[in-house]
Amino acid sequence: MIKKGCIIPILLMFLLVFLSGCQEQKSTEVNENFENIELESDLVKLAYGNFSIIKDKNVVMRAEVEYLLKNIAGRDIRLKVTVEFYDKEDNLLFRSPYKEIDLPADYEEKLVNTATYDGDFVSEVDHVKIVAEEMT
Secondary structure, three states, X not given: OHHHHHHHHHHHHHHHHHHHHHOOOOOOEEOOOHHHEEEEOOOEEEEEXXXXXXXXXXXXXXXXXXXXXXXXXXXXXXXXXXXXXXXXXXXXXXXXXXXXXXXXXXXXXXXXXXXXEOOOOHHXXXXXXXXXXXXX
16 A cells, blocks of 8 residues: 555656656757857867757748857957858858957857847858957
8 A cells, every 4th residue: 555655656756857848938949050160260269159040930030159269379369250151152141240359368258159140041041150350
């Protein structure tokens, strides 16, 4: 009798744990891929990168890239960083406004940078290029 009394609560607990992961309901994100991000710079390296094509009901809403940079120049640098969005044929679709970033020597960013494209050709975006140039 005691065994039956223990089995039912244990089964209920397993059921609750199993169902607890099914609560999130939002637009699906596909194509999360570090491989679709290119970095053009001799001064920094990509410490983190995430490229996403965000869809809502099979309609591409926006392309988004998140990134963190690490200074490998061995000195303090001031950068002008732009993100370029390309299609499969390497045609430039959009270039983000530049962002100024100051990085001390050997420093790795802690706050994620984000660039987004949601223009007319967003469904054509295939990959991105992050261009980091030193400001003089």
